[in-house]
Amino acid sequence: MFFSFDLLFEAVLFGVLLGCFYAAVSIGLSVSFGLLDVPHVAHPAIMVFGAYCTYLLGLYGFDPIVAGIVLMAPFFLLGMLVYRFYYETFERRGSEAGVRGLAFFFGLAFIIEVGLILAFGVDQRFVEADYIGSSLSLGDYRIPYRMLVAFGVALVLTISLTLYLSKTFTGRAIKAVAQDEPALRLMGANPVRIKQWAFGIATGVSALAGAMLIIVGPVEPSLDRVYIGRTFAVVVLAGLGSMTGTLAAGLILGISESIVLMLFGASWAPAVAFGLLLIVLGIRPQGLFGR
């Protein structure tokens, strides 16, 4: 173990950046799983799909962040279609929808992965931009710009979604559908359309998260497997459906991984992060920010 206060400070700093990246890749799931109770295990696969679409747009000269923003609209529509299909074939049919839905989304993830392999092969794909591969020098510290980008995107997404869910009619309806669907129906709103809209938002956000994915590192079709545990851990730790909670949970995981890596070794980092999740759930089963 090599310890110094400089290293500890750097560990916290990089933990914050890593944590924001975790939040950015989890926030879509926070909407689909946290608010809508949809067992969306295909969320990381959709992000990887978004990353490949970013790669494709990059071939036409699009900056990865711009590509991610451009992709949000088609992914929003894709999300609405996926939810409608899921609703008609699974959710509408009763109490076993959750378990069968899980099979549906596992199937979707598998189809996306195989589709990407057929289309792009198994090699890693990269994007290029001025902020990838360079860093910001602050005295002795050098901070990779790509992590700063993830940091910025996580903040923007968290603030935008929090404001949207609390200040707009549709946003409040999305929160209402999560809390009391029959009551929403009595208010004259159609819960299915609200959920469809929300799932579209979650998928649109995943497109931008996919752009973050390929900015932070190279992608390959099976990359979703790396993120499935972490994204669900962040959402559950946060307390289902809390956007600020997702950011906070991402930060907790990122900082704890970074400090544990410095003090005890990288092998312990995932174990401690998930251990933390178990402890928090033992004390607060509803998660840190859940009600």
Add this chain to the structure above:
Amino acid sequence: MKLSRRSWLSVAIGLVIGAVAPVSVAQQNPIKVGIGIAQTGTLGGGGKAALLAIQMWVEDVNQKGGLLGRKVELISYDDQSNPATIPGIYTKLLDVDGVDLLIAPYGTVPTAPLMPMVKQRGLLLMGNFSFQVNHKVQHDMWFNNAPWNDASSWSDGFIRAGQKHGAKTIAILAADQEFAQNLANGARVLAKKAGLKTVYEQNYPPTTVDFSSMIRAVRAAKPDIVFVMSYPNDSVAIVRAVNEIGVGSSVKLFGGGMVGLQFTPIMASLGSSLNGIVNYNSYVPGIKYPGVEEFLQRYAKKAVEAKVDPLGFYLPPFNYAIGQMLEQAIKATNSIDHKKLADYLRKNEMKTIVGPIRYDKNGEWANPRVVQAQFRGVVDKNVEQFRDPKKQVVIYPDQYKTGEVVVPFEKARK
């Protein structure tokens, strides 16, 4: 008893079929070669290129009339870079597909779970770029195609180059996987023998997303050489983090055992970020083996169609060599009996496109030829540049040396 004309005809047809059948069965029954090899997942890029090379050997040998008068048929399954799939795949190959010969999956981690099975069943297994998987199992019918032997054959060149330039300290960064850990253990022993003090050591899990923290810690430890043992995804992330964070002016050599920096798509994507890194390789342009250049020219055409590694320096020639070794052994023994083939492979020199190979008692190369080469003058976005021997200067072993290592690392990066 008088036989009718119809009965005579039936007897005659029966006799003809009886006489011809064994011959036609023998002609129709191919020699089946089975392999489970990564086509997806982290080893998929290498696995696809390797499989293409084995397919090329099958085509070549069949064009020459096959082996023992029988065609050769390759049966392959994708192991998804997941060692858990291996026992099932190889059980199917043996018990359902009825293969005659086995080739191991690409890589150490997927091969390890196969070793007990082949030892128990007494089967010949042609190894495929794994590292020390037979070290403990001691199966006497194992023959690895990789140009290394024990850890010293792999790390020695790197550590010697460091020592030559006055290195006193070492940092070790290794993936938490069997291959990397085996190599790291060997590197630790070698470093100790060489009197190098280990100032930083980190094992990281394969799911690590960002390596900035580790590279910072390496920089803070101020080592003279940094020995890295990583898998393809990690290697890319580590090179990027080094480019962003820097490893400090103390570092003379960086690299050693990074898997992935031999794969063309990764080399092309990392471009100039590779400069200065000294890393192991199996073959780089400029090394003269009889037939390897002709093979690579043919491979390049097929690789474009198959959308796999277009240069194919690292794995394909050595996978083609597996086929050549099987071919030589089968022709010499006139048999596909595993014991006879293993006996032949153990006692004779194999003539392949990656040079002559002799095996030691563990089924590893008796005369290992791991190359340590330094990336130099690499530019961005250019695949073809890697055909130029000047882009990967061989610093070890002496018989293939094409230049001296440039130190320190920061200077070599320019």
